[in-house]
Amino acid sequence: RSAIEVWVQAVSYSSFYSQLASLSPEVLVEILFSFSSFRIKVESFNKQLSLQEKINKIEQLTSGPVNFGGQINLKDGCDVTYCLLEYYERVNNQSAETPSQIYFGKWICDSQRDVLKKYNLSSRKFIGNTSMDPTLSMIMANMAHVREGSLVYDPFVGTGSLLVSCAHFGGHVMGSDIDYNIITGVGKSSRAGQKYRCREESIRNNLKQYGLEARYIDAFIADASLHDKLWKFSKKGLFDAIITDPPYGIREPTTKLGFKKEPIDDMKPEIEENHIPCKKNYNLNEILCDLLCFAAKYLVEGGRLVYWMPIYRNDYSDLNIPQHERLRLVSNCEQVLNNRVSRRMITMQKI
Known part of the structure; x- marks a missing residue:
């Protein structure tokens, strides 16, 4: 549905934040200084997250090891959109409690469906x-x-x-x-x-x-x-x-x-x-x-x-x-x- 430039791929949030803190200088400079406004979209696969759960994940991310430059703007007019994607395994037709794969990166474009x-x-x-x-x-x-x-x-x-x-x-x-x-x-x-x-x-x-x-x-x-x-x-x-x-x-x-x-x-x-x-x-x-x-x-x-x-x-x-x-x-x-x-x-x- 979308093209995303993936910066972090991890199997747990401890590994995720460790990789986030060690991003390349070029990516860190882009996050810190290149944009005046941003938003973060959270999407999950094989599990439906409530709005509050998504907000909590956004707050954890923005208060983590990387300081996001610019103001948060949840509307379409923001300068950049970051994507946090979670994949949950299905066991006995039930979603796992924690994601087995976590991805984070910059949104490039949507498909032309x-x-x-x-x-x-x-x-x-x-x-x-x-x-x-x-x-x-x-x-x-x-x-x-x-x-x-x-x-x-x-x-x-x-x-x-x-x-x-x-x-x-x-x-x-x-x-x-x-x-x-x-x-x-x-x-x-x-x-x-x-x-x-x-x-x-x-x-x-x-x-x-x-x-x-x-x-x-x-x-x-x-x-x-x-x-x-x-x-x-x-x-x-x-x-x-x-x-x-x-x-x-x-x-x-x-x-x-x-x-x-x-x-x-x-x-x-x-x-x-x-x-x-x-x-x-x-x-x-x-x-x-x-x-x-x-x-x-x-x-x-x-x-x-x-x-x-x-x-x-x-x-x-x-x-x-x-x-x-x-x-x-x-x-x-x-x-x-x-x-x-x-x-x-x-x-x-x-x-």
Whole structure:
């Protein structure tokens, strides 16, 4: 829920106050002289403390071996917040009398859980069967180091959930998909009780809904296997981040342009003008290989690729993770889906 700079960690209060008295000079100077007002928050885990118990702990702390500089201010406008955290063991469904772990430090920031409510999929204008959960979308954007001014691309954009998260952090976003219906916002709806998509269902309107339209560049129809024919190559790279959830062929098909049989060489011009290209299967190994090659070529130096990869847990090995000589593996995180199957969020950085 919060990020805290921990200064003391102890298993008893005697050890706690001993460590508090021997804090480094830099920390002591910060406590004594750096702030004109402060407050102390007391939180316990596995045991509920009364208000009076919390007040007693605060008084003991402020009258202990360290003199806290500044005035006590219990409101939000104080200069600094210190946190005293206690963890109590549970024995026979009862909390222990004394804490088994005690932590003390300076509050840095709270989490952004309220943001997840804001971007809840149930209230979003345009969603699909595989729209990424807001929590995972935010984590992916963080892993990609998306910041103000980043240029971000999703080559399997779908309904644009990842673009929304990247735009939230200040990125300028764009994406592509081979699915005509998704990009144009037509066809059957994924919402319960709604047969077809309406005109307002589009990636642009998703970002407009959250006041992020100014960071939306475009979404267009493209074959992810043909990116070399789509983009102009630059030695310096193009994108700060490529972030995507490739199709696995389960709820969304894996396809690319191509003929299942031999192509027709003598197609008449009047037919060719309105011709809809054929598609053929695009297996996951090819998808990931093309994705890494694309990222290695079009990411700026230091830019990041973040993507999901499905695996069978019993057969998994780190050797299964695709590699590229221009990409360094930064992180490999597992999301367990069931006893047999999971997927891994892979983060790579261009070197």
